[in-house]
Amino acid sequence: ETGVTQSPTHLIKTRGQQVTLRCSSQSGHNTVSWYQQALGQGPQFIFQYYREEENGRGNFPPRFSGLQFPNYSSELNVNALELDDSALYLCASSLTPGDGNEQFFGPGTRLTVL
């Protein structure tokens, strides 16, 4: 059974650019969530995708957007990058969106914005 994978592992961008991060969910999981973890802080919920639709969103601006594909893999897109977007971006998958379901995390993509 393959776990959650993310690509790339590291990324350096400049302010104003756009970035796409990718995530493959664990086999059999139809729900993907994205989190942003700034240095020294706990992860913060960006949004969740279930069956190719965004079904929940945290307190992030619209320049953070996503997609989920028929195979349940997902992308996180960030437009007009700002210095504060520098963080570890974590993807997590779960069997369903149900409360209490364990979310399995990938290793993350570290984004640096210069």
Added chain:
Amino acid sequence: AQSVTQLDSHVSVSEGTPVLLRCNYSSSYSPSLFWYVQHPNKGLQLLLKYTSAATLVKGINGFEAEFKKSETSFHLTKPSAHMSDAAEYFCVVSSGTGGYNKLIFGAGTRLAVHP
């Protein structure tokens, strides 16, 4: 609204001594609570979860946590620390309203284990 507060940002113990990482939660209904561990340059790993079954929850690597509703606490313990336990630990509450399930993380407790 759900939230968690981790009472210690850093905890330092000697190898072989007990570990206590403290967490208080706030929830308007019976919560689902988790402890996750994050080792350097690695993803988050679930240690244990509470979902309104037994109040004493056993997890991996000898960790356990006790749900105390009267104290709104969910402290993580281990009888004997090992060097490999050094990591960042997060107390997490699940917010399942609105048809989706988001995890709300505490700020984390960094555990150092000394020989």
